[in-house]
Amino acid sequence: MVKARHPSDKATHSQLKRHNRELVLRAIYHGIADNRAALAQETGLAKPTVSELVAELIDEGLLAENGHGPSGEGGGKRPRLVKFVPTARNVIGISLSEERAEGALAFLDGRIVARHQVELHGAQGDDVIARLADVINGLLAQLDAPLLCIGIGVPGVVNSDRGIVSHTARLGWYNVPLASILSELYSVPVYVANNTELAALGQFVFGPAGEMDSLATVLVGGGVGVGMVVNGTAYHGGREIGYLRVADQSLVDAPPDSEGRLETFLGWHYVRQRAAALCRAYGSDLLPGPDELTYLHLGYAAANGDPAALALQDELSRYLAQVFAWIIGLLRPDHISLAGPMADYGEPLLAQTIAYTQELILPDLVEEVTFSLAESANLILMGAIAQALQYELGLA
Numbered sequence: 477m478v479k480a481r482h483p484s485d486k487a488t489h490s491q492l493k494r495h496n497r498e499l500v501l502r503a504i505y506h507g508i509a510d511n512r513a514a515l516a517q518e519t520g521l522a523k524p525t526v527s528e529l530v531a532e533l534i535d536e537g538l539l540a541e542n543g544h545g546p547s548g549e550g551g552g553k554r555p556r557l558v559k560f561v562p563t564a565r566n567v568i569g570i571s572l573s574e575e576r577a578e579g580a581l582a583f584l585d586g587r588i589v590a591r592h593q594v595e596l597h598g599a600q601g602d603d604v605i606a607r608l609a610d611v612i613n614g615l616l617a618q619l620d621a622p623l624l625c626i627g628i629g630v631p632g633v634v635n636s637d638r639g640i641v642s643h644t645a646r647l648g649w650y651n652v653p654l655a656s657i658l659s660e661l662y663s664v665p666v667y668v669a670n671n672t673e674l675a676a677l678g679q680f681v682f683g684p685a686g687e688m689d690s691l692a693t694v695l696v697g698g699g700v701g702v703g704m705v706v707n708g709t710a711y712h713g714g715r716e717i718g719y720l721r722v723a724d725q726s727l728v729d730a731p732p733d734s735e736g737r738l739e740t741f742l743g744w745h746y747v748r749q750r751a752a753a754l755c756r757a758y759g760s761d762l763l764p765g766p767d768e769l770t771y772l773h774l775g776y777a778a779a780n781g782d783p784a785a786l787a788l789q790d791e792l793s794r795y796l797a798q799v800f801a802w803i804i805g806l807l808r809p810d811h812i813s814l815a816g817p818m819a820d821y822g823e824p825l826l827a828q829t830i831a832y833t834q835e836l837i838l839p840d841l842v843e844e845v846t847f848s849l850a851e852s853a854n855l856i857l858m859g860a861i862a863q864a865l866q867y868e869l870g871l872a
Contacts, residue, residue, distance in 0.1 A: 493529075496521055498870030500529045504539065504560045505871050511545055511555035530558055537564040538584075538869075562587065565624035568615050569860035571671065572608065572630050574646040574698050579611040580857045581618055584865060586682050588857075590618040600648030605657065612662065625665040625868050626658060627860030629674040631699060632716060636669045646698060667864050671695060672716070674859025675815050676703030679850060681862040688810035692803045693850065696796070696818035699739045702803065703859075718743060722798055741795045744817065750791070754784035771820035778824060789825050792818070796825075797832035804833070804841050815850040823849065 499519040503509040509518045512530055516523045533539040542557040562585035570579040574596065581590040592614035594607045612626065632644030639655020641647075659666040676693040695701045699718040718739025740746055748766045751774065755763055762777035763769065763784060777785035800812060814826055826849055834842045865871040 494870075496525060497529050497533070500526060501533065501538065501560070501869055502871060504558060510542070510557050510559065512558070513555055534558070537561060560584075563621055566619050566621045567624050567861050567864050568612060568626045569857040569864065570608065570611060570626070570628045571674075571856035571860065572604075572628060572647070573671070574631065577604075577608050577611045578857065579615050580861070581615045581620075582861050583621070584624070584869070584871070586858060586861055586865075589620060590615060592618075596647075604647050604649070605652075605654070608658070609661065612658070616662075623662075623664050625667065625864045626662065627667045627669075627674075627862075627864035628654065628658075629671040629856040629860045630654070630668060631671050631701070634668055634670045634673075636667070636673075639666065639668045641668065665864075665868060667860075667867055669860070669863055670701065670703070670716075671856050672701030672703035674703065674863060675850070675855040676705050676813075676859070677862050678855040678857070678859030679813055679815075680705040682858045688846075690807065690809045691811040691813065692807060692809045693813045693815050693855065694796070694799055694803070695816040696742050696814065697816040698744050700742050700799070702799070704807065704809070706807065706809075717799070722795055738795065738799070742792065742818070747788070747792070747818075751784065751788055754787050758783040758787065760784040771817050775820055775822040775825070779822065789821065789828060792821070793825055793828035794832050796829045797836055800829060800833040800842075801836040804845060805837055808841070809845060811846045811848065813848045813850045815855055819849040 496519070499521065500515055503515055503518050509515045512523065512526050515521070515530070516526045519526065521529075530539060534541070538561055539558050540561050542559040544554040545557050547554050562583045565584055566589075567582050567584065568579060569582060570577060576593055576595050578593040579591065580588045582588045592611050594610045594614075596604060596607055599607055608628075616623070630641050630644060631646065632649070633642040634640070635642055639653060641649045641652045641654050643650055655666040655668045672693060672695040675695050676691060679693055680688075680691060690706050691704070693703045695703065699716050701716045701718070718737060720738045721736045722738050722741060748769055751763060751769055752766045754760075760777065760782050762780060762782045763773055774785050774788065778789050796814070803809060803812060814829075818825070826847055830842065830847055
């Protein structure tokens with residue numbers, strides 16, 4: 477059933493012009509066309525419209541003349557070439573976790589030119605916003621071009637359309653209008669999204685997985701989240717799934733208040749405690765105490781045959797396999813990437829997870845999927861940059 481459109485639903489002149497402008501920018505940005513005649517042919521826009529838009533974009537510094545191209549087969553005037561100018565603007569991308577705020581200053585092609593981070597040290601509520609402002613201020617001091625916008629990745633439940641952080645218990649945020657707070661403070665557009673959604677978008681736009689139509693990024697750190705790109709389009713619903721109950725809780729004794737939630741078995745707080753318990757049970761000469769422990773330590777110890785690290789690797793891969801099986805069963809993605817601090821455990825963890833996934837779902841379905849490890853902070857930063865470019869210029 478097709479619903480008739482109300483006259484007020486028709487695109488306004490400014491909306492139409494923005495749409496046409498984005499068509500022209502995308503064609504040049506992705507190398508589809510490099511002159512006005514080719515732009516008109518590729519976009520379907522009239523030549524006068526293309527010439528007007530190109531002139532405006534040149535005035536704004538986003539495009540530049542780039543010499544002359546060869547004449548056509550029939551001779552005639554050589555076309556004037558135009559190129560995209562990635563250094564015309566800067567974009568700030570920020571990845572926020574319960575431990576720190578990490579920011580990057582980038583050009584319009586995603587090239588990072590500066591970084592700045594601030595530790596949160598347990599900050600909550602308004603104090604987190606103040607630390608976030610410290611990161612932004614540190615990057616503003618290094619601007620090479622006018623700032624276009626700011627993109628921020630946040631753990632928890634986020635209303636991306638309204639720029640509101642609905643719920644992030646670990647940061648003490650409930651219904652915080654983060655986008656409007658920071659936009660008013662810095663006088664530029666600010667876009668906010670869930671970390672896992674941005675990790676998937678960053679991998680799709682800037683990473684090798686961008687060659688695929690669909691991918692899922694499983695982000696495991698303090699919690700567990702899944703971000704998705706389906707049929708070439710970012711799914712704006714990536715979020716935490718740590719509250720889901722796992723099917724098999726028999727491997728270890730869960731805390732009495734956990735209710736068997738996924739984050740109980742995969743979240744860093746529990747993993748650290750479990751590593752300490754396994755060290756006491758097996759003995760370990762390679763693992764430091766819980767306060768100094770990282771996934772890099774665990775990966776190194778497992779690679780060198782440490783029994784506690786190997787036992788923990790087996791437990792984690794069994795629970796992680798349930799997540800992989802859910803994703804494959806529901807989405808049939810081309811690619812699944814394990815991101816976040818847990819990715820530092822290394823390839824053996826991923827290989828073991830894939831093997832257990834094949835026990836939970838048809839092996840043929842698993843074999844159709846490729847898998848990889850990814851470094852989370854950079855993915856989220858790149859996703860925040862990609863989202864900002866998508867909203868402001870229609871590029872990503």
